[in-house]
Amino acid sequence: MSAIKTVAVSIGDLNGVGFEIALRAHREISAQCRPIYCISPVMAEQAAALLGERLPEDFITYDVSGEYTIQPGTVSAQSGRYSYDSFLKALSLALSKQVDAIVTLPIHKEAWMLADVPYVGHTDALRDLLKSEAIMMLGCEKLYVALYTEHIPLSQVPHHITADGIFDFLIRFYASFPRSPVAVLGLNPHAGDHGVLGDEERFIEAAIARANRHIGKNIFEGPIVPDIAFTSRSRERYKTIVAMYHDQGLAPLKALYFDEGVNISLGLPIIRTSVDHGTAFDIAYGHKASLLSYRNAIQAALSLDNVVHHG
Incomplete structure (x- = not known):
């Protein structure tokens, strides 16, 4: 023992x-x-x-x-x-x-x-x-949510959505928490609807593809439409989610598992x-x-x- x-x-x-x-x-x-x-x-x-x-x-x-x-x-x-x-x-x-x-x-x-x-x-x-480049992850064994951006004004979030930034985040996240599959959320409603509601998703998609190539297997999936990512059906597949900003990830997580959740600092x-x-x-x-x-x-x-x- x-x-x-x-x-x-x-x-x-x-x-x-x-x-x-x-x-x-x-x-x-x-x-x-x-x-x-x-x-x-x-x-x-x-x-x-x-x-x-x-x-x-x-x-x-x-x-x-x-x-x-x-x-x-x-x-x-x-x-x-x-x-x-x-x-x-x-x-x-x-x-x-x-x-x-x-x-x-x-x-x-x-x-x-x-x-x-x-x-x-x-x-x-x-x-x-x-x-250290700490990553904030919250949740429980039923569902963990990692935050790409955290305590910044919502108006600043789109400026942080870059292919290089998200790629670096995904690689660091997987090195600290090697689970699969991981759902990576889009930024906009309907994940942009192919550019109709915003085009930041093209950077997220490029980062996902590059991260999977770098790791050598398909770990990350997306961009996932944010408003379906936390449904019971989606949670059957995804036990780990990367959210683009604080409330996108934590509002639904806390509605589901508020009393059970913990905050884990990865990469330290x-x-x-x-x-x-x-x-x-x-x-x-x-x-x-x-x-x-x-x-x-x-x-x-x-x-x-x-x-x-x-x-």
Whole structure:
């Protein structure tokens, strides 16, 4: 039997549901791995008290400075800074090989902005800090969706639809997640309808053909009409989809598998997974948060190969 793995848990925004999820799931998760929570003992005790709970004796913390008064459901620079520093602690543990993987609980993007954190979110930070072309993929074993573009304005997406850009993305994606077949969505309604509704699909089609030739087999199919790609019939064939932009892929994915989904960063020198939901300020410290995405994020981190593929 292999040795039990150690996972650093970035605690997320303490004004949201992250700590509740970590605490309520602790007994179950600690039976699968050795979690290390990137939070100071003082902040952990404060958060547990807000939940009317006590910390388990085996609740291992890794100190993060910047203690403040937790304000459930509030966007604040202090909570933003603390969640970012918790993330940096988890990352340092992974880079120094003290843990096998990191799992991140939800942060609030506005709180990061208020704290002058120079990143939109975890994935953007990982790209810069690790100098790696990370790919954001979300979903569960029933369906995974990788995003060609992520957190950019919709008006900018067409400018990124180039044959070279998509080809490079597809090759990096397959190197990190070698599954087949993969549906590559078109950009426009009806996948452009042969140029009637837009011609970006010609670049997508060229990239698919080139990627398949490069790999030596037909892995990628498309451009697939976006509004049929998530139907039950389509999902019988495609368990993996590449979407051209954020909401094209994530709106239907979350409608189907919101509670089950996880966020996986591909193409990094470390293993990183995350829950596929936000801080849920409206239910913070109300004992209402679902644990399923967190459970799945832990399991995904543990199941990924020890040798992490580079993009």
